[in-house]
Amino acid sequence: MSRRAETLLWVAQRASAAVLGVCVLVHLATIIYAVQGGLTGAEILARTRGNTAWFTFYTVFVIAVAVHAPIGLRAVLAEWFGWRGRARDFALIAFAVVLAGMGLQAVSGVFA
């Protein structure tokens, strides 16, 4: 991979990390607030369905995760398993697409 592409991945990893820093803090606070007193499907969906703000927030969250996780795994595969090259990158692109697809489907199921 070219030096420029490597730099772009580094920037994408840090930029997505910055977005995720905010998203994970909000997500953790929401989890800790929501689990108090137990959870029911109806209670969760009554709070989430049709909520545009949370739909937007979790859409951004999923996209940032789909960028961040594969780039992180890329370094792990290279450094710990010696797997480099195009096959690894294609596998990680596939993983990114699966994460984004499944994540957006989950957001749509819970918030739309």
Added chain:
Amino acid sequence: MSRALALAHRLSGIALAFFLPAHFWVLSRALELDAFLAWTEQPAVKAAEWGLVTLLALHLAGGLRVLALEFLPWRDWAKGLAALAAGFTVAAGLAFALAL
């Protein structure tokens, strides 16, 4: 401590990457949410949930430490940042355990 935290940051990231597809799959089946929530009442699942939330807090704290070291003129603060990250992880883990 900084090296241990860097390793923990990496291991938690790997664990979360494997967990995410399963998390998304469950949430996308919103109509079956109650059956799944009943399954999560088991003590072993509760313990796993606690582990996942703590791993998420750990990965967040470890990541913020990396961003601070790379982008802020705080290189001499490496030990302090590692302690801060560890403290945040423990606090988040305790808060979730108390809320369960």
